[in-house]
Amino acid sequence: MIDWIALPPLSALRAFAALAESQSVTRAGERLNVSHAAVSQQIRTLETHLGLSLVDRSGRRLELTPEGAQLAEALTEGFGTIYRTIQALTGADAARPLQISTTQLFASTWLMPRLLDFQTKHPGVDLMVHPTAEISDPAPGGIDLCLRFGDGNWPGLVAEMLVPADIVITAAPSLVGECDVVEPADLLRFPWLQELGTNESMDWLRSHGVTEGCVKSLTHVPGNLMLEGARAGQGVISTAMSSVEVDVKAGRLRVLFRDAGETGYHIVTRPGILRPPAKAFVQWLRRQGKEAVALAEV
DSSP, rough: OOOOSSSSOOHOOOHHHHHHTTTHHHHHHHHTTSHHHHHHHHHHHHHHTTSSOEEOOOSOEEEEEEHHHHHHHHHHHHHHHHHHHHHHHHHHTTTEEEEEOOHHHHHHIIIIIHHHHHHHHHHOOEEEEEEEEEEOOOOOOOOOEEEEEESSOOOEEEEEEEEEEEEEEEEHHHHTOOOOOSGGGEEESSEEEEEEEEEEHHHHHHHHOOOSSOEEEEEEHHHHHHHHHTTTTTTTTTEEHHHHHHHHHHTTSSEEEEEOOOEEEEEEHHHHHHHOOHHHHHHHHHHHHHHHHHHHHH
């Protein structure tokens, strides 16, 4: 149960959160549409209420004390949740394009071939797909959701399995032919392709006991080019089975090793209510995921 009387004034907390976010009394005042003097007064009121120094005023630049940094983190999270909930409830953020972050490989092999179906069913929703190997967390006013590969364990975020996928090491028959690849170390004789911004291939080798020696060559390329290169026999790749399933069935790629587990591509969002376009997209993704799983089992 919250002791509401013991809490500092909301206006003082809001002023301090704006100050911590902008790192400037003047910019905080502009964001709150008040004078910088009013912001300073609110901060001093908050410090008096708490009996703590929240801002270090000894230097030329404004810096938070350790206690101030701790409070700022809590306020950013709390006000962020309030903001997102209000935006979702009122639909005030509905016109902003829906932003999705995923890898280039998953975007090109799984998402893009299906996206016309969503656009047909939801013509009023604008999309921005960010294909990158860099991990971006969903954030207010930014990325709405991520399609991320892993085991679903991302603290502070909500992860829902979209499509289960084993990790496979695969290459074109033109590269490996009928070579007897029995041990992971046998792969050192071949060139490898690796998605830019990741270490998945070399991490896989190390995790399977290959800690000495080097692969014949290692080329870093964007995810979609990595798959094209693998098809052309330019290198061995480590990827999710869902990304190469069609190529394997068609004989364009050969699975050399397969790690079965609880991995797959997940729908990753922040806790709380999704704004309407994001909610519609998640519902569509769930249907697409179920259809993909059913087709894989045929």
